[in-house]
Amino acid sequence: MKRLTLCVLGPALACLSGCAAPSTDSEFFGKVEPPEGQVLRYISGSEPSTLDPQVGTGQPEARIHMTLFEGLTEYHPKTTQPIPAIAERWDVNDDSSEFVFHLRSTARWSTGDPITAHDFVYSLRRGLDPALAAQNAYMAYYILHAQGYNEGGVFVRDSRTRAFVLQEDVSGDSELRLVLPGSEAAREKQIAEDPKLRAAVAGKELVPIRAEDIGVEALDDHTLRITLTQPAPFFVGMMAHHFFMAVPRAAIEKYGVRWTQPDHIITSGAFTLKEWRPYDRIVVARNPLYWDAAAVRLDEIRFYPLEDQTTMMNLYKAGAVDATYNHTVPASWLPIIKRMKDYMDAPEIAIEYYMFNTTKPPMNDKRVRKAFNMAVDKEALARFRVVAKPLTAFTPEGIFPGYPQPQGDPFNVARARELLAEAGFRDGSGQYDPGTFPARDVELLYNTSESNRQVAEFVQAQWKQNLGITVPLRNMEFRTFLVARANLEYKGVARAGWIGDYIDPYTFLDIFSTPTGNNGTGWWDPAYVRMLEQANRTLDPGQRYELLAKAEAYLLDVQPMLPLLTRSTDWMKKPYVKGMYPNPGTMHPWKFVYIEHDPAKWDSGMPDSRP
Amino acid sequence: MFRFIVRRLLVTIPMVLVVLTLTWSLIRLAPGNFYSGERALPAGIERNIREKYGLDRPWYVQYGKMIGNTARGDFGTSLRYEGQTVNEILGRTIPVSAAIGIMAYALALVVGVTAGTIAAVRQNSRFDYGSMTFAMLGISMPNFVLGPLLVLLFSLTLYWFPPARWDGVPSRSMVLPVLTLSAIYMAYIARLARAGMLEVLRSDYIRTARAKGLDERHIVIRHAMRGGLLPVLSFSGPALAILVTGTVVVERIFALPGVGNYFINANLNRDEPLVLGIVAFISVVILCFNLLVDVAYGFIDPRVRY
Numbered sequence: 001m002k003r004l005t006l007c008v009l010g011p012a013l014a015c016l017s018g019c020a021a022p023s024t025d026s027e028f029f030g031k032v033e034p035p036e037g038q039v040l041r042y043i044s045g046s047e048p049s050t051l052d053p054q055v056g057t058g059q060p061e062a063r064i065h066m067t068l069f070e071g072l073t074e075y076h077p078k079t080t081q082p083i084p085a086i087a088e089r090w091d092v093n094d095d096s097s098e099f100v101f102h103l104r105s106t107a108r109w110s111t112g113d114p115i116t117a118h119d120f121v122y123s124l125r126r127g128l129d130p131a132l133a134a135q136n137a138y139m140a141y142y143i144l145h146a147q148g149y150n151e152g153g154v155f156v157r158d159s160r161t162r163a164f165v166l167q168e169d170v171s172g173d174s175e176l177r178l179v180l181p182g183s184e185a186a187r188e189k190q191i192a193e194d195p196k197l198r199a200a201v202a203g204k205e206l207v208p209i210r211a212e213d214i215g216v217e218a219l220d221d222h223t224l225r226i227t228l229t230q231p232a233p234f235f236v237g238m239m240a241h242h243f244f245m246a247v248p249r250a251a252i253e254k255y256g257v258r259w260t261q262p263d264h265i266i267t268s269g270a271f272t273l274k275e276w277r278p279y280d281r282i283v284v285a286r287n288p289l290y291w292d293a294a295a296v297r298l299d300e301i302r303f304y305p306l307e308d309q310t311t312m313m314n315l316y317k318a319g320a321v322d323a324t325y326n327h328t329v330p331a332s333w334l335p336i337i338k339r340m341k342d343y344m345d346a347p348e349i350a351i352e353y354y355m356f357n358t359t360k361p362p363m364n365d366k367r368v369r370k371a372f373n374m375a376v377d378k379e380a381l382a383r384f385r386v387v388a389k390p391l392t393a394f395t396p397e398g399i400f401p402g403y404p405q406p407q408g409d410p411f412n413v414a415r416a417r418e419l420l421a422e423a424g425f426r427d428g429s430g431q432y433d434p435g436t437f438p439a440r441d442v443e444l445l446y447n448t449s450e451s452n453r454q455v456a457e458f459v460q461a462q463w464k465q466n467l468g469i470t471v472p473l474r475n476m477e478f479r480t481f482l483v484a485r486a487n488l489e490y491k492g493v494a495r496a497g498w499i500g501d502y503i504d505p506y507t508f509l510d511i512f513s514t515p516t517g518n519n520g521t522g523w524w525d526p527a528y529v530r531m532l533e534q535a536n537r538t539l540d541p542g543q544r545y546e547l548l549a550k551a552e553a554y555l556l557d558v559q560p561m562l563p564l565l566t567r568s569t570d571w572m573k574k575p576y577v578k579g580m581y582p583n584p585g586t587m588h589p590w591k592f593v594y595i596e597h598d599p600a601k602w603d604s605g606m607p608d609s610r611p
Numbered sequence: 612m613f614r615f616i617v618r619r620l621l622v623t624i625p626m627v628l629v630v631l632t633l634t635w636s637l638i639r640l641a642p643g644n645f646y647s648g649e650r651a652l653p654a655g656i657e658r659n660i661r662e663k664y665g666l667d668r669p670w671y672v673q674y675g676k677m678i679g680n681t682a683r684g685d686f687g688t689s690l691r692y693e694g695q696t697v698n699e700i701l702g703r704t705i706p707v708s709a710a711i712g713i714m715a716y717a718l719a720l721v722v723g724v725t726a727g728t729i730a731a732v733r734q735n736s737r738f739d740y741g742s743m744t745f746a747m748l749g750i751s752m753p754n755f756v757l758g759p760l761l762v763l764l765f766s767l768t769l770y771w772f773p774p775a776r777w778d779g780v781p782s783r784s785m786v787l788p789v790l791t792l793s794a795i796y797m798a799y800i801a802r803l804a805r806a807g808m809l810e811v812l813r814s815d816y817i818r819t820a821r822a823k824g825l826d827e828r829h830i831v832i833r834h835a836m837r838g839g840l841l842p843v844l845s846f847s848g849p850a851l852a853i854l855v856t857g858t859v860v861v862e863r864i865f866a867l868p869g870v871g872n873y874f875i876n877a878n879l880n881r882d883e884p885l886v887l888g889i890v891a892f893i894s895v896v897i898l899c900f901n902l903l904v905d906v907a908y909g910f911i912d913p914r915v916r917y
Contacts, residue, residue: 030767046876050693057648133659135652151655257694278692278703279868280777304776306866307876314762314774479643479881486651497649517651 027604028342031319034576034595037299043312043324044303047279051260053242054127057135059499059586060325062242064303067271067284067590069245072101072120072224073236077592078609079401080349080503080583082237086115086246086268086291087224095537096233103222106291110267115246117218119268123247125211136243139501142235144215144227145179152182154206155213164207170200176229182208231536233544237502245269270296270591279305290591297579297594316572322595323573326586327387331451334386337572341605346569346582347389347398349500351508352455354444354493354562355485359522362438363492367423369559372493374409374416375466376459381564384458385451388565394552395505396566399584403505403545406553408563413466420467434468442492443472447481452495455564485520496520496561503584505548506532512555523560575602581609612909616902623898628678630894631887635677638883639670645690645881664690677887686888691880697888700873704857705892708869710780711861712854715789716847719796724843726797727804731812731839732831742801749798758791758864775866788865792858796850800843808839837911844911848904852897856889 035041045060053065066074072090073082087101107115124143127134128150141147148155155177156165167174178200181187187206191198215227228235238244248266251259258264262273270292271284282303286296304321306312309330315321326348329337337343356363356372363369378390389397392408409415421432444460446452456473464470471492476484485494498518500507513532515524528551535547556563569582578601579592596602646652646660661667665676680687686697726746730739765787766774778784811817812835820830857871866872870889877885908915 047692049691052693055693130659131663133656133663135646135648135656135660137656137659138653141653147653147655150659151653152659257688260694277868278695278700279866279872304866306775308863308866310759311775311864311866314759314767315776318766318770318774320773320776477641477643478879479647480641482647482649482651483642499649517653520651 027340028575029313029337029340029572030317032574032576033319034574034597035322038297038595039300039302040298040323040577040590040593040595041302041304041321043306043315043321043328044282045305045325046307047305048282051265051273051276051282052247052257053245054123054132054134054136054247056242060305062587063325064282064284065242065245066269066587067301068265068267068269068273069242069247070107070269071239071241071245072103073239074589075240075583075585075587076611077579077589078581078583079611080585080587081611082240085240086120087239090236092233092236094539096231096235096539097228099226099228099235100219101224101226101239103224104291105222107268108289108291109248110265110272110287110289111248111250112289113250114221115268116221117224118221119246119249120224121216121218122249123245124216125214126247126249126252127243128214129211134243136241139238139241139243142228142230142232142238144176144229145209145213146215147229148179148209149211149214153179153209154182154187155209156180156201156204157207159205165200165204170194170197179209180206230533233536233539233541234502234504234506237504241501271301274300281305292591296591298590301590319574322577323580324571326569326571327567328571329387331386331454338386340572341603342572342575344569344571344573344582344606345387346606346609347396347584348567348569348586349396349399349503349507349584350498350567351391351394351396351563352388352495352497352565352567353391353394354459354564355490355496355521356560356562357488357490357492357494357522358560359488360441360491362423362441365423366559367419369562370409371416371419371423371467372463373559373562374412374419376462376562376564377411378564379411381455381458381462385455385565387568387570389568391563391566394555394561394563395508396500396584398566399500400503400505400545402542404549405505406549406556408556409559416467437467437469439469439471442469443474443490444493444495445474445476445481445484445490446495447478448475456495459564486516488520488522493562494520500585505545505552506536509548509551509555512560521560523558525558528554528558575604578603578607581607583609612906616906619902619905623895626898627891627894631677631681631891632674634887634890635674635883638881638886641881643881645883681887681891686891687884689877689882689885691877691882691885697884700885701870701888701892704868704870704873707777707867708857708862708871709855711785711788711792711867711869712851712856712858714785715792716796716851716854718789719793719800720843720847722793723797723800724804724840727801727843728808728831728836728839730801730805731808732827734809739805743805746798746801749794750802752794753860754791754795754858755860755864757794758787758861761787761791762864775864777865777867784865788861788867791864792854792861796854799846799850803842803846804840807842808835811835811839814838841908841912844904844907848900849897852893852900855900856893856896 044063048056048061048064050056053069056065070085072085072087074085076083086103086107088104089102091100103117109115126132128137128140128146130150130152137150165178167176167178170178191201217225219225246268251264251266255264262276265273267287270287270290272287274285275283284301286299309328312324312328316324356369358364378392382388382390393405395405417432425433425436427433444456446456460471460473484490498508509532511518513529531551531554535544538544538547569586573580576596578596579594580588689695689697726742730742733739762774765771772786773784776784817830817835820834857869859871859875862869862871874889
């Protein structure tokens with residue numbers, strides 16, 4: 001019997017173990033056979049929630065929106081900086097608060113109709129319509145009265161003189177119109193709390209903010225003016241985001257929410273929708289009417305929505321797909337795959353950090369926060385994580401060319417212990433004594449995931465080893481965790497991550513500009529907000545970066561968070577896929593991508609991402 | 612029999628209602644909501660979303676609407692997949708899960724019953740030990756281990772079958788998911804069939820049949836299998852229901868657009884209408900398959916009368 005089992009199982013297991021040992025001498029991972037013609041097969045991540053670029057929120061959606069629709073600008077394939085798209089050029093006023101975009105006359109919808117400035121006016125008004133309830137609408141809040149309209153707010157007007165009450169009539173020096181909440185209860189509460197406001201609005205009429213009040217206007221068919229509420233030099237960079245893409249009024253008004261179905265959709269981008277089988281594939285085909293159709297090399301892109309990393313790698317290895325999106329290589333495969341020439345490893349516009357709950361002791365003491373930060377060896381953490389670079393500042397390193405990034409406190413155990421002693425955790429002789437630290441008031445909260453657990457355990461071990469403090473770990477299901485964190489219900493430390501919306505340090509520094517929202521730490525300082533505002537009012541880009549760096553240094557000194565890592569792009573592409581670069585957002589303008597059939601021209605490593 | 616079936620079908624309605632109410636309450640009690648993400652939403656946008664989906668209405672209004680819609684067989688629109696109705700999603704995913712599930716079960720049934728019966732007839736033979744060892748292996752090996760092993764062998768080494776993704780029925784993409792899914796059921800059925808057959812083969816009426824001089828083949832197929840396979844039949848109802856309604860692990864490993872894949876994501880995304888639609892579907896299928904098994908008993912087992 002024993003012999004029989006061995007006869008059957010022996011060869012099978014030997015074969016499987018043989019297969020499992022990855023071959024370490026090959027340059028690329030798995031089959032390298034380009035598909036016939038110009039067809040790209042791409043793993044795009046989770047199933048997109050929608051193909052409507054103004055409603056979709058995730059990165060998997062964004063990459064598909066970029067095939068079908070286009071905005072005023074688009075991303076540079078190497079740097080993700082804005083380059084002309086439907087707008088061929090733009091003018092900016094002196095304080096970066098007004099932008100005039102000149103649209104190219106050759107831009108057309110997939111029906112052949114011209115894309116005009118009126119289409120962009122329609123698109124922005126629709127994106128901000130409260131009835132659409134777009135989650136990304138906040139991105140357009142820089143535009144004049146966009147927030148007021150989106151939130152259903154009202155202006156206040158003197159019915160006799162028809163003059164609107166201005167913000168400067170109540171407080172501050174802004175000449176913008178005063179906006180009050182649309183809901184009566186909220187408005188009454190605000191008025192009751194502020195005597196000056198009460199006096200200013202007494203006897204005046206309330207006028208609902210209309211779509212026409214938003215600071216977006218078509219000067220003629222090919223000129224679009226956008227007026228902002230504040231200086232925002234990074235605004236052109238935001239225009240490449242899918243929320244600002246041109247959407248087709250004709251299809252939307254005819255088909256409602258079903259306008260993105262293959263039979264109904266009208267597109268403004270380089271591709272049209274050919275087939276959409278949810279959880280299976282989205283196929284887009286070249287749009288012959290696209291203004292730059294001659295430059296588009298791919299005939300077809302097949303997006304495969306997939307979520308299991310091992311499955312993705314199996315498909316990639318078998319040569320069934322040509323490229324994957326970011327963070328797709330399972331951690332346990334990295335030691336082998338990192339050596340392969342088709343592995344794309346570059347800094348990403350994304351960070352991982354821990355928040356401190358600064359409203360509760362002991363983390364309400366800056367010295368304690370600084371000590372906890374200095375007791376973590378981030379170099380070692382980055383080596384342990386493999387797909388990350390160490391982070392001591394708050395903005396990701398190696399992303400913003402010319403930004404004089406400040407450095408946060410270095411790894412320094414002795415100084416960390418001194419700081420804790422200074423904060424009162426010391427014995428009779430004045431030396432640091434871990435026994436006096438209220439460890440029961442601190443825990444490290446993270447949302448359940450294997451990689452989060454690994455990082456948390458690493459940091460926990462560092463604190464234990466370097467400070468003698470054992471901080472308990474606690475994990476929570478993601479959406480439950482978000483509620484606990486937003487309400488500052490965590491004790492001490494909570495995990496956080498951030499992906500930048502555009503290539504500018506402000507997309508990170510802005511997190512702490514409001515007391516609530518994404519902040520999550522309970523720390524908020526008007527001085528910090530003023531520093532950011534001053535930077536954004538500065539015209540000279542170099543000077544502006546210096547002021548932003550000053551604000552970041554201020555933030556790092558207060559230490560409401562513990563920076564951990566800049567993430568790496570961590571994805572794969574076959575050597576024959578060209579025009580696709582490991583850029584900071586893993587956002588590929590698809591018209592530059594193509595399949596190279598001549599092996600002599602294939603990439604033998606990461607393509608050069610220098611512009 | 613007819614009255615029995617009608618009575619059982621009527622009982623199904625309150626049972627599904629209870630299941631839906633419990634599910635609805637659990638989704639409501641879980642913290643977080645379908646629109647929350649790493650990025651906090653400004654209060655105004657959150658208000659717009661709640662108004663758009665009627666979440667600002669009192670709970671009893673929302674509950675009443677859910678029950679009313681369910682009664683009409685309309686589960687509404689998914690919260691996660693903009694503009695897609697739950698019925699559309701079910702209509703698209705059920706055929707995939709059902710095709711894989713039914714084929715896996717048919718394979719499990721044919722191989723399992725054959726192996727189990729031969730093992731029982733030739734008890735303590737090499738075949739008996741061999742097949743039961745494999746059955747033990749099948750029961751012990753979870754499908755998240757078996758699936759990747761099959762992929763490694765057949766997709767990444769021999770390049771016979773695609774490692775994942777769905778190309779419809781029939782296609783080579785079905786082979787590995789069906790094999791992975793059927794293994795454990797094959798093993799269970801083989802063991803159940805063997806045990807059932809062993810018991811029956813020792814019973815008096817089989818001894819009588821042998822005494823009458825019937826040939827062994829006739830005894831096994833005509834007389835013994837009818838009683839010996841009753842445990843397999845009892846097992847089949849719930850097993851087939853689980854297979855047909857989608858299996859999360861296998862659908863995920865092989866990236867199949869089936870019910871299981873949607874179900875897990877609907878829960879993680881707090882996509883209430885989709886969760887309720889899938890739960891209702893699974894409840895009805897389980898109740899119906901159990902009813903079918905009970906009805907089948909009436910035909911196979913002469914001791915059962917309705």
